[in-house]
Amino acid sequence: MPRRRRGVMSEELKLELAKELGIYDTIQREGWGGITTRDAGNLVKKAIEIAERALVARQAGTGS
Secondary structure (H helix, E strand, C coil), X not given: CCCXXXXXXXXXXXXXXXXXXXXXXXXXXXXXXXXXXXHHHHHHHHHHHHHHHHHHHXXXXXXX
């Protein structure tokens, strides 16, 4: 039986980013399959930016 991949981002984070990117209504109506590839890419790009900022802030706080 194939393993199911666990998502890296929480559903809450994905929905928050979707609201910020203006695609939340589409997701509510059609589900995640209703967004365009470009929108999905923008969502991932935004999540990476947030993760990078958090990493830099964490490193700055530890003195490393």
